[in-house]
Amino acid sequence: MHTDPEDSRLAELAPIEPAASGEPPARKPEHGMPFGWFWPMGIGAAMALVLRLIFSGGPGQLYSAMLGSFVYLTPALCGAVTVYMAERIERRSWGYYLWAPWVATALFVGGTLAVFIEGLICAAFIVPLFAVMGSIGGLAMGIVCRITHWPKQTLYGFALLPLVLGAIEPNLPNPDRFSNTSRTLFIAAPAERVWHELNAARDIRPAEVDGAWAYQVGVPMPVSGVTVDTPEGRVRQVRWQKNVHFEEVITDWQPNRRLQWRFRFSPDSFPAGALDDHVMIGGQYFDLRDATYTLTPRDGGTELRVEVSWRLSTSFNWYADRVMHLLLDDASENILRFYKARSEGTATAGAMIRP
Structure with a gap:
Protein backbone atom coordinates (compact mmCIF):
# COMPACT_ATOMS: atom_id res chain seq x y z
CA MET A 1 0.00 0.00 0.00
CA HIS A 2 1.33 3.42 -0.93
CA THR A 3 2.06 5.80 1.99
CA ASP A 4 1.93 9.53 1.43
CA PRO A 5 5.21 11.25 2.47
CA GLU A 6 3.23 13.90 4.36
CA ASP A 7 1.48 11.21 6.40
CA SER A 8 4.84 9.69 7.30
CA ARG A 9 6.17 13.00 8.58
CA LEU A 10 3.07 13.57 10.68
CA ALA A 11 3.34 10.07 12.12
CA GLU A 12 6.87 10.81 13.27
CA LEU A 13 5.63 13.88 15.16
CA ALA A 14 2.75 12.05 16.83
CA PRO A 15 3.03 11.63 20.61
CA ILE A 16 4.29 8.32 21.91
CA GLU A 17 1.50 6.26 23.44
CA PRO A 18 1.93 5.00 27.01
CA ALA A 19 2.79 1.34 27.36
CA ALA A 20 -0.11 -0.99 28.14
CA SER A 21 1.44 -1.90 31.44
CA GLY A 22 1.07 1.64 32.68
CA GLU A 23 4.83 2.34 32.57
CA PRO A 24 5.90 5.84 31.47
CA PRO A 25 6.52 6.19 27.76
CA ALA A 26 10.06 5.69 26.56
CA ARG A 27 11.79 8.79 25.29
CA LYS A 28 12.62 8.70 21.65
CA PRO A 29 16.36 8.87 20.89
CA GLU A 30 17.50 11.91 18.96
CA HIS A 31 19.21 9.95 16.22
CA GLY A 32 19.17 12.88 13.84
CA LEU A 172 43.27 22.94 56.49
CA PRO A 173 46.68 21.26 56.99
CA ASN A 174 47.71 18.51 54.62
CA PRO A 175 48.97 15.30 56.22
CA ASP A 176 52.62 14.36 55.65
CA ARG A 177 53.43 10.88 54.42
CA PHE A 178 57.00 9.58 54.44
CA SER A 179 57.91 6.60 52.30
CA ASN A 180 60.94 4.85 50.88
CA THR A 181 61.94 2.22 48.39
CA SER A 182 65.02 0.09 47.81
CA ARG A 183 66.46 -1.97 44.98
CA THR A 184 69.53 -4.23 44.67
CA LEU A 185 71.61 -5.35 41.68
CA PHE A 186 74.77 -7.45 41.26
CA ILE A 187 77.60 -5.78 39.34
CA ALA A 188 80.48 -7.81 37.94
CA ALA A 189 83.09 -5.25 38.95
CA PRO A 190 85.09 -4.54 42.13
CA ALA A 191 83.69 -2.16 44.74
CA GLU A 192 86.40 0.39 43.98
CA ARG A 193 85.21 0.70 40.40
CA VAL A 194 81.54 0.99 41.40
CA TRP A 195 82.45 3.63 44.01
CA HIS A 196 84.25 5.68 41.38
CA GLU A 197 81.25 5.62 39.05
CA LEU A 198 78.92 6.68 41.86
CA ASN A 199 80.98 9.80 42.47
CA ALA A 200 81.99 10.67 38.91
CA ALA A 201 79.04 10.07 36.61
CA ARG A 202 79.87 12.43 33.76
CA ASP A 203 78.47 12.89 30.25
CA ILE A 204 75.46 10.65 30.77
CA ARG A 205 73.95 9.84 27.39
CA PRO A 206 70.15 9.60 27.02
CA ALA A 207 70.46 6.06 25.67
CA GLU A 208 72.04 5.00 28.98
CA VAL A 209 69.02 5.95 31.10
CA ASP A 210 65.99 6.46 28.87
CA GLY A 211 64.32 3.22 29.88
CA ALA A 212 62.71 4.68 33.01
CA TRP A 213 59.00 5.51 32.80
CA ALA A 214 59.50 8.91 34.43
CA TYR A 215 61.72 10.07 31.58
CA GLN A 216 59.23 8.83 28.99
CA VAL A 217 56.50 11.12 30.37
CA GLY A 218 58.65 14.22 30.50
CA VAL A 219 60.92 14.18 33.56
CA PRO A 220 64.31 15.57 32.44
CA MET A 221 67.06 12.96 32.10
CA PRO A 222 70.26 13.17 34.17
CA VAL A 223 73.36 14.64 32.52
CA SER A 224 75.94 14.31 35.30
CA GLY A 225 76.43 13.64 39.01
CA VAL A 226 79.88 14.49 40.37
CA THR A 227 81.10 14.67 43.99
CA VAL A 228 83.27 17.70 44.81
CA ASP A 229 84.90 19.07 47.96
CA THR A 230 83.44 22.34 49.23
CA PRO A 231 84.01 24.43 52.39
CA GLU A 232 80.97 22.76 53.96
CA GLY A 233 82.15 19.27 53.03
CA ARG A 234 81.57 16.88 50.15
CA VAL A 235 78.67 17.72 47.84
CA ARG A 236 77.46 15.84 44.82
CA GLN A 237 76.54 18.31 42.08
CA VAL A 238 73.79 17.05 39.80
CA ARG A 239 72.61 18.29 36.44
CA TRP A 240 69.64 17.16 34.39
CA GLN A 241 68.35 18.19 31.00
CA LYS A 242 66.37 21.45 30.66
CA ASN A 243 68.94 23.23 32.86
CA VAL A 244 67.79 21.47 36.02
CA HIS A 245 70.47 21.50 38.72
CA PHE A 246 70.60 20.69 42.43
CA GLU A 247 72.94 19.37 45.10
CA GLU A 248 73.20 16.20 47.13
CA VAL A 249 74.93 16.93 50.43
CA ILE A 250 76.98 13.93 51.55
CA THR A 251 76.00 12.81 55.06
CA ASP A 252 77.77 9.42 55.19
CA TRP A 253 81.05 8.73 53.38
CA GLN A 254 82.57 5.28 53.75
CA PRO A 255 84.74 4.66 50.68
CA ASN A 256 83.86 1.52 48.75
CA ARG A 257 81.16 0.67 51.31
CA ARG A 258 78.46 3.29 51.82
CA LEU A 259 77.45 6.64 50.36
CA GLN A 260 74.51 8.67 51.64
CA TRP A 261 73.26 12.15 50.83
CA ARG A 262 70.32 14.45 51.43
CA PHE A 263 68.83 16.34 48.52
CA ARG A 264 69.08 20.12 48.48
CA PHE A 265 67.08 22.19 46.02
CA SER A 266 67.29 25.93 45.45
CA PRO A 267 64.62 28.28 44.05
CA ASP A 268 66.23 28.10 40.61
CA SER A 269 66.84 24.34 40.59
CA PHE A 270 63.90 23.80 38.23
CA PRO A 271 63.49 26.43 35.51
CA ALA A 272 59.98 27.22 34.32
CA GLY A 273 58.64 24.39 32.21
CA ALA A 274 61.16 21.80 33.38
CA LEU A 275 58.53 20.08 35.52
CA ASP A 276 54.84 20.58 36.25
CA ASP A 277 54.91 23.59 38.58
CA HIS A 278 52.43 22.23 41.14
CA VAL A 279 54.45 19.03 41.72
CA MET A 280 57.85 20.68 42.02
CA ILE A 281 60.43 18.55 43.83
CA GLY A 282 61.25 20.18 47.14
CA GLY A 283 57.97 22.07 47.10
CA GLN A 284 54.91 22.11 49.30
CA TYR A 285 53.47 18.85 48.05
CA PHE A 286 56.47 16.64 47.29
CA ASP A 287 60.10 16.36 48.30
CA LEU A 288 62.94 13.89 47.85
CA ARG A 289 64.61 13.45 51.23
CA ASP A 290 67.74 11.30 50.95
CA ALA A 291 69.39 8.44 49.07
CA THR A 292 71.80 5.75 50.26
CA TYR A 293 74.05 3.46 48.23
CA THR A 294 75.48 0.39 49.95
CA LEU A 295 78.28 -1.64 48.33
CA THR A 296 78.75 -5.25 49.46
CA PRO A 297 81.58 -7.37 48.01
CA ARG A 298 80.41 -10.67 46.50
CA ASP A 299 82.17 -13.44 44.61
CA GLY A 300 82.99 -12.02 41.20
CA GLY A 301 81.82 -8.49 41.90
CA THR A 302 79.76 -6.15 44.06
CA GLU A 303 76.17 -6.03 45.22
CA LEU A 304 74.89 -2.45 44.92
CA ARG A 305 71.81 -1.42 46.88
CA VAL A 306 70.02 1.91 46.61
CA GLU A 307 67.45 3.30 49.04
CA VAL A 308 65.46 6.46 48.36
CA SER A 309 63.03 8.25 50.69
CA TRP A 310 60.50 10.98 50.00
CA ARG A 311 57.72 13.11 51.50
CA LEU A 312 54.19 13.70 50.24
CA SER A 313 51.85 16.34 51.64
CA THR A 314 48.51 16.15 49.83
CA SER A 315 44.92 15.27 50.63
CA PHE A 316 45.26 12.23 48.36
CA ASN A 317 48.49 10.77 49.70
CA TRP A 318 47.10 7.24 49.43
CA TYR A 319 47.06 7.58 45.62
CA ALA A 320 50.09 9.83 45.16
CA ASP A 321 52.25 7.48 47.22
CA ARG A 322 51.40 4.56 44.94
CA VAL A 323 52.36 6.66 41.94
CA MET A 324 55.66 7.62 43.59
CA HIS A 325 56.43 3.98 44.40
CA LEU A 326 55.76 3.10 40.76
CA LEU A 327 58.03 5.87 39.49
CA LEU A 328 60.87 5.60 42.01
CA ASP A 329 60.96 1.80 42.03
CA ASP A 330 61.43 1.92 38.28
CA ALA A 331 63.88 4.85 38.43
CA SER A 332 65.97 3.07 41.07
CA GLU A 333 66.23 -0.05 38.92
CA ASN A 334 67.11 2.10 35.94
CA ILE A 335 69.95 3.94 37.73
CA LEU A 336 71.35 0.67 39.06
CA ARG A 337 71.48 -0.68 35.52
CA PHE A 338 73.31 2.49 34.50
CA TYR A 339 76.00 2.02 37.18
CA LYS A 340 76.23 -1.66 36.30
CA ALA A 341 76.81 -0.94 32.62
CA ARG A 342 79.40 1.76 33.33
CA SER A 343 81.26 -0.21 36.02
CA GLU A 344 81.36 -3.45 34.07
CA GLY A 345 82.32 -1.70 30.87
CA THR A 346 85.19 0.14 32.54
CA ALA A 347 86.34 -2.98 34.37
CA THR A 348 86.34 -4.99 31.14
CA ALA A 349 88.28 -2.30 29.30
CA GLY A 350 90.84 -2.17 32.11
CA ALA A 351 91.30 -5.94 32.04
CA MET A 352 91.85 -5.94 28.28
CA ILE A 353 94.72 -3.45 28.38
CA ARG A 354 96.63 -5.18 31.18
CA PRO A 355 99.93 -6.78 30.06
Whole structure:
Protein backbone atom coordinates (compact mmCIF):
# COMPACT_ATOMS: atom_id res chain seq x y z
CA MET A 1 0.00 0.00 0.00
CA HIS A 2 1.33 3.42 -0.93
CA THR A 3 2.06 5.80 1.99
CA ASP A 4 1.93 9.53 1.43
CA PRO A 5 5.21 11.25 2.47
CA GLU A 6 3.23 13.90 4.36
CA ASP A 7 1.48 11.21 6.40
CA SER A 8 4.84 9.69 7.30
CA ARG A 9 6.17 13.00 8.58
CA LEU A 10 3.07 13.57 10.68
CA ALA A 11 3.34 10.07 12.12
CA GLU A 12 6.87 10.81 13.27
CA LEU A 13 5.63 13.88 15.16
CA ALA A 14 2.75 12.05 16.83
CA PRO A 15 3.03 11.63 20.61
CA ILE A 16 4.29 8.32 21.91
CA GLU A 17 1.50 6.26 23.44
CA PRO A 18 1.93 5.00 27.01
CA ALA A 19 2.79 1.34 27.36
CA ALA A 20 -0.11 -0.99 28.14
CA SER A 21 1.44 -1.90 31.44
CA GLY A 22 1.07 1.64 32.68
CA GLU A 23 4.83 2.34 32.57
CA PRO A 24 5.90 5.84 31.47
CA PRO A 25 6.52 6.19 27.76
CA ALA A 26 10.06 5.69 26.56
CA ARG A 27 11.79 8.79 25.29
CA LYS A 28 12.62 8.70 21.65
CA PRO A 29 16.36 8.87 20.89
CA GLU A 30 17.50 11.91 18.96
CA HIS A 31 19.21 9.95 16.22
CA GLY A 32 19.17 12.88 13.84
CA MET A 33 21.65 14.96 15.85
CA PRO A 34 25.18 14.73 14.39
CA PHE A 35 27.49 12.90 16.80
CA GLY A 36 24.56 12.59 19.21
CA TRP A 37 26.27 9.73 21.06
CA PHE A 38 29.30 11.91 21.71
CA TRP A 39 28.07 15.31 22.81
CA PRO A 40 27.07 14.38 26.42
CA MET A 41 30.67 13.33 27.01
CA GLY A 42 31.94 16.47 25.33
CA ILE A 43 29.80 18.67 27.56
CA GLY A 44 30.99 16.77 30.65
CA ALA A 45 34.61 17.29 29.61
CA ALA A 46 33.98 20.99 28.88
CA MET A 47 32.47 21.57 32.33
CA ALA A 48 35.48 19.92 33.95
CA LEU A 49 37.83 22.03 31.85
CA VAL A 50 36.09 25.18 33.08
CA LEU A 51 36.69 24.04 36.66
CA ARG A 52 40.35 23.40 35.84
CA LEU A 53 40.66 26.98 34.65
CA ILE A 54 39.14 28.12 37.95
CA PHE A 55 41.48 25.85 39.93
CA SER A 56 44.64 27.62 38.77
CA GLY A 57 45.86 28.88 42.14
CA GLY A 58 49.42 28.37 43.29
CA PRO A 59 50.55 25.99 46.07
CA GLY A 60 48.72 26.73 49.30
CA GLN A 61 46.36 29.21 47.63
CA LEU A 62 42.63 29.08 46.97
CA TYR A 63 41.62 26.85 44.08
CA SER A 64 44.88 25.03 43.54
CA ALA A 65 44.79 22.03 41.21
CA MET A 66 46.45 19.96 43.96
CA LEU A 67 43.48 20.31 46.31
CA GLY A 68 41.36 17.27 47.04
CA SER A 69 38.27 19.29 46.16
CA PHE A 70 39.61 19.46 42.60
CA VAL A 71 41.18 16.02 42.27
CA TYR A 72 38.14 14.15 43.62
CA LEU A 73 35.17 16.31 42.71
CA THR A 74 36.02 17.68 39.27
CA PRO A 75 36.09 14.27 37.55
CA ALA A 76 32.97 13.30 39.55
CA LEU A 77 31.23 16.39 38.14
CA CYS A 78 32.49 15.46 34.68
CA GLY A 79 30.84 12.04 34.99
CA ALA A 80 27.63 13.47 36.49
CA VAL A 81 27.20 16.03 33.71
CA THR A 82 27.84 13.35 31.08
CA VAL A 83 25.14 11.06 32.46
CA TYR A 84 22.67 13.88 33.06
CA MET A 85 22.93 15.11 29.47
CA ALA A 86 22.68 11.55 28.12
CA GLU A 87 19.61 10.82 30.26
CA ARG A 88 17.88 13.84 28.73
CA ILE A 89 17.97 11.98 25.42
CA GLU A 90 17.01 8.49 26.55
CA ARG A 91 17.35 6.08 29.46
CA ARG A 92 20.89 4.70 29.63
CA SER A 93 22.18 1.40 30.97
CA TRP A 94 24.06 0.94 34.23
CA GLY A 95 27.13 0.13 32.17
CA TYR A 96 26.85 3.49 30.44
CA TYR A 97 26.96 5.25 33.80
CA LEU A 98 30.37 3.65 34.35
CA TRP A 99 32.13 3.76 30.99
CA ALA A 100 30.90 7.05 29.50
CA PRO A 101 32.57 9.08 32.28
CA TRP A 102 35.87 7.34 31.42
CA VAL A 103 35.66 8.81 27.93
CA ALA A 104 34.62 12.20 29.28
CA THR A 105 37.47 12.40 31.81
CA ALA A 106 39.96 11.31 29.15
CA LEU A 107 38.68 14.12 26.92
CA PHE A 108 39.00 16.51 29.86
CA VAL A 109 42.64 15.55 30.50
CA GLY A 110 43.37 15.78 26.79
CA GLY A 111 41.84 19.25 26.78
CA THR A 112 44.10 20.44 29.59
CA LEU A 113 47.10 19.27 27.57
CA ALA A 114 45.80 20.93 24.41
CA VAL A 115 45.49 24.34 26.07
CA PHE A 116 48.81 23.94 27.92
CA ILE A 117 47.45 24.23 31.46
CA GLU A 118 48.62 20.76 32.43
CA GLY A 119 51.84 18.88 31.82
CA LEU A 120 52.22 15.35 30.52
CA ILE A 121 53.79 14.17 33.79
CA CYS A 122 50.69 14.85 35.89
CA ALA A 123 48.23 13.98 33.14
CA ALA A 124 49.69 10.52 32.59
CA PHE A 125 49.33 9.47 36.20
CA ILE A 126 46.07 11.18 37.19
CA VAL A 127 43.95 9.53 34.48
CA PRO A 128 43.21 6.30 36.46
CA LEU A 129 42.01 8.24 39.51
CA PHE A 130 39.96 10.59 37.35
CA ALA A 131 38.35 7.63 35.58
CA VAL A 132 37.28 6.06 38.89
CA MET A 133 35.94 9.32 40.29
CA GLY A 134 34.17 10.02 36.99
CA SER A 135 32.42 6.65 37.20
CA ILE A 136 31.36 7.35 40.79
CA GLY A 137 29.87 10.68 39.72
CA GLY A 138 28.18 9.12 36.70
CA LEU A 139 26.73 6.25 38.72
CA ALA A 140 25.44 8.64 41.39
CA MET A 141 23.73 10.80 38.77
CA GLY A 142 22.30 7.71 37.08
CA ILE A 143 20.72 6.61 40.34
CA VAL A 144 19.31 10.11 40.90
CA CYS A 145 17.82 10.14 37.41
CA ARG A 146 16.19 6.75 37.96
CA ILE A 147 14.68 7.15 41.42
CA THR A 148 14.13 10.91 41.97
CA HIS A 149 12.65 13.91 40.24
CA TRP A 150 15.56 16.24 41.09
CA PRO A 151 18.43 15.49 38.70
CA LYS A 152 18.87 19.16 37.80
CA GLN A 153 19.07 20.25 41.43
CA THR A 154 21.50 17.43 42.16
CA LEU A 155 23.70 18.55 39.27
CA TYR A 156 23.79 22.09 40.68
CA GLY A 157 24.98 20.60 43.96
CA PHE A 158 27.70 18.66 42.16
CA ALA A 159 28.89 21.88 40.52
CA LEU A 160 28.87 24.01 43.67
CA LEU A 161 30.59 21.53 45.97
CA PRO A 162 34.15 21.83 44.53
CA LEU A 163 33.83 25.62 44.42
CA VAL A 164 32.83 25.81 48.08
CA LEU A 165 35.42 23.31 49.29
CA GLY A 166 38.12 24.84 47.09
CA ALA A 167 37.84 28.03 49.14
CA ILE A 168 37.88 26.20 52.49
CA GLU A 169 40.43 23.44 51.98
CA PRO A 170 43.59 25.64 51.80
CA ASN A 171 42.97 26.58 55.44
CA LEU A 172 43.27 22.94 56.49
CA PRO A 173 46.68 21.26 56.99
CA ASN A 174 47.71 18.51 54.62
CA PRO A 175 48.97 15.30 56.22
CA ASP A 176 52.62 14.36 55.65
CA ARG A 177 53.43 10.88 54.42
CA PHE A 178 57.00 9.58 54.44
CA SER A 179 57.91 6.60 52.30
CA ASN A 180 60.94 4.85 50.88
CA THR A 181 61.94 2.22 48.39
CA SER A 182 65.02 0.09 47.81
CA ARG A 183 66.46 -1.97 44.98
CA THR A 184 69.53 -4.23 44.67
CA LEU A 185 71.61 -5.35 41.68
CA PHE A 186 74.77 -7.45 41.26
CA ILE A 187 77.60 -5.78 39.34
CA ALA A 188 80.48 -7.81 37.94
CA ALA A 189 83.09 -5.25 38.95
CA PRO A 190 85.09 -4.54 42.13
CA ALA A 191 83.69 -2.16 44.74
CA GLU A 192 86.40 0.39 43.98
CA ARG A 193 85.21 0.70 40.40
CA VAL A 194 81.54 0.99 41.40
CA TRP A 195 82.45 3.63 44.01
CA HIS A 196 84.25 5.68 41.38
CA GLU A 197 81.25 5.62 39.05
CA LEU A 198 78.92 6.68 41.86
CA ASN A 199 80.98 9.80 42.47
CA ALA A 200 81.99 10.67 38.91
CA ALA A 201 79.04 10.07 36.61
CA ARG A 202 79.87 12.43 33.76
CA ASP A 203 78.47 12.89 30.25
CA ILE A 204 75.46 10.65 30.77
CA ARG A 205 73.95 9.84 27.39
CA PRO A 206 70.15 9.60 27.02
CA ALA A 207 70.46 6.06 25.67
CA GLU A 208 72.04 5.00 28.98
CA VAL A 209 69.02 5.95 31.10
CA ASP A 210 65.99 6.46 28.87
CA GLY A 211 64.32 3.22 29.88
CA ALA A 212 62.71 4.68 33.01
CA TRP A 213 59.00 5.51 32.80
CA ALA A 214 59.50 8.91 34.43
CA TYR A 215 61.72 10.07 31.58
CA GLN A 216 59.23 8.83 28.99
CA VAL A 217 56.50 11.12 30.37
CA GLY A 218 58.65 14.22 30.50
CA VAL A 219 60.92 14.18 33.56
CA PRO A 220 64.31 15.57 32.44
CA MET A 221 67.06 12.96 32.10
CA PRO A 222 70.26 13.17 34.17
CA VAL A 223 73.36 14.64 32.52
CA SER A 224 75.94 14.31 35.30
CA GLY A 225 76.43 13.64 39.01
CA VAL A 226 79.88 14.49 40.37
CA THR A 227 81.10 14.67 43.99
CA VAL A 228 83.27 17.70 44.81
CA ASP A 229 84.90 19.07 47.96
CA THR A 230 83.44 22.34 49.23
CA PRO A 231 84.01 24.43 52.39
CA GLU A 232 80.97 22.76 53.96
CA GLY A 233 82.15 19.27 53.03
CA ARG A 234 81.57 16.88 50.15
CA VAL A 235 78.67 17.72 47.84
CA ARG A 236 77.46 15.84 44.82
CA GLN A 237 76.54 18.31 42.08
CA VAL A 238 73.79 17.05 39.80
CA ARG A 239 72.61 18.29 36.44
CA TRP A 240 69.64 17.16 34.39
CA GLN A 241 68.35 18.19 31.00
CA LYS A 242 66.37 21.45 30.66
CA ASN A 243 68.94 23.23 32.86
CA VAL A 244 67.79 21.47 36.02
CA HIS A 245 70.47 21.50 38.72
CA PHE A 246 70.60 20.69 42.43
CA GLU A 247 72.94 19.37 45.10
CA GLU A 248 73.20 16.20 47.13
CA VAL A 249 74.93 16.93 50.43
CA ILE A 250 76.98 13.93 51.55
CA THR A 251 76.00 12.81 55.06
CA ASP A 252 77.77 9.42 55.19
CA TRP A 253 81.05 8.73 53.38
CA GLN A 254 82.57 5.28 53.75
CA PRO A 255 84.74 4.66 50.68
CA ASN A 256 83.86 1.52 48.75
CA ARG A 257 81.16 0.67 51.31
CA ARG A 258 78.46 3.29 51.82
CA LEU A 259 77.45 6.64 50.36
CA GLN A 260 74.51 8.67 51.64
CA TRP A 261 73.26 12.15 50.83
CA ARG A 262 70.32 14.45 51.43
CA PHE A 263 68.83 16.34 48.52
CA ARG A 264 69.08 20.12 48.48
CA PHE A 265 67.08 22.19 46.02
CA SER A 266 67.29 25.93 45.45
CA PRO A 267 64.62 28.28 44.05
CA ASP A 268 66.23 28.10 40.61
CA SER A 269 66.84 24.34 40.59
CA PHE A 270 63.90 23.80 38.23
CA PRO A 271 63.49 26.43 35.51
CA ALA A 272 59.98 27.22 34.32
CA GLY A 273 58.64 24.39 32.21
CA ALA A 274 61.16 21.80 33.38
CA LEU A 275 58.53 20.08 35.52
CA ASP A 276 54.84 20.58 36.25
CA ASP A 277 54.91 23.59 38.58
CA HIS A 278 52.43 22.23 41.14
CA VAL A 279 54.45 19.03 41.72
CA MET A 280 57.85 20.68 42.02
CA ILE A 281 60.43 18.55 43.83
CA GLY A 282 61.25 20.18 47.14
CA GLY A 283 57.97 22.07 47.10
CA GLN A 284 54.91 22.11 49.30
CA TYR A 285 53.47 18.85 48.05
CA PHE A 286 56.47 16.64 47.29
CA ASP A 287 60.10 16.36 48.30
CA LEU A 288 62.94 13.89 47.85
CA ARG A 289 64.61 13.45 51.23
CA ASP A 290 67.74 11.30 50.95
CA ALA A 291 69.39 8.44 49.07
CA THR A 292 71.80 5.75 50.26
CA TYR A 293 74.05 3.46 48.23
CA THR A 294 75.48 0.39 49.95
CA LEU A 295 78.28 -1.64 48.33
CA THR A 296 78.75 -5.25 49.46
CA PRO A 297 81.58 -7.37 48.01
CA ARG A 298 80.41 -10.67 46.50
CA ASP A 299 82.17 -13.44 44.61
CA GLY A 300 82.99 -12.02 41.20
CA GLY A 301 81.82 -8.49 41.90
CA THR A 302 79.76 -6.15 44.06
CA GLU A 303 76.17 -6.03 45.22
CA LEU A 304 74.89 -2.45 44.92
CA ARG A 305 71.81 -1.42 46.88
CA VAL A 306 70.02 1.91 46.61
CA GLU A 307 67.45 3.30 49.04
CA VAL A 308 65.46 6.46 48.36
CA SER A 309 63.03 8.25 50.69
CA TRP A 310 60.50 10.98 50.00
CA ARG A 311 57.72 13.11 51.50
CA LEU A 312 54.19 13.70 50.24
CA SER A 313 51.85 16.34 51.64
CA THR A 314 48.51 16.15 49.83
CA SER A 315 44.92 15.27 50.63
CA PHE A 316 45.26 12.23 48.36
CA ASN A 317 48.49 10.77 49.70
CA TRP A 318 47.10 7.24 49.43
CA TYR A 319 47.06 7.58 45.62
CA ALA A 320 50.09 9.83 45.16
CA ASP A 321 52.25 7.48 47.22
CA ARG A 322 51.40 4.56 44.94
CA VAL A 323 52.36 6.66 41.94
CA MET A 324 55.66 7.62 43.59
CA HIS A 325 56.43 3.98 44.40
CA LEU A 326 55.76 3.10 40.76
CA LEU A 327 58.03 5.87 39.49
CA LEU A 328 60.87 5.60 42.01
CA ASP A 329 60.96 1.80 42.03
CA ASP A 330 61.43 1.92 38.28
CA ALA A 331 63.88 4.85 38.43
CA SER A 332 65.97 3.07 41.07
CA GLU A 333 66.23 -0.05 38.92
CA ASN A 334 67.11 2.10 35.94
CA ILE A 335 69.95 3.94 37.73
CA LEU A 336 71.35 0.67 39.06
CA ARG A 337 71.48 -0.68 35.52
CA PHE A 338 73.31 2.49 34.50
CA TYR A 339 76.00 2.02 37.18
CA LYS A 340 76.23 -1.66 36.30
CA ALA A 341 76.81 -0.94 32.62
CA ARG A 342 79.40 1.76 33.33
CA SER A 343 81.26 -0.21 36.02
CA GLU A 344 81.36 -3.45 34.07
CA GLY A 345 82.32 -1.70 30.87
CA THR A 346 85.19 0.14 32.54
CA ALA A 347 86.34 -2.98 34.37
CA THR A 348 86.34 -4.99 31.14
CA ALA A 349 88.28 -2.30 29.30
CA GLY A 350 90.84 -2.17 32.11
CA ALA A 351 91.30 -5.94 32.04
CA MET A 352 91.85 -5.94 28.28
CA ILE A 353 94.72 -3.45 28.38
CA ARG A 354 96.63 -5.18 31.18
CA PRO A 355 99.93 -6.78 30.06
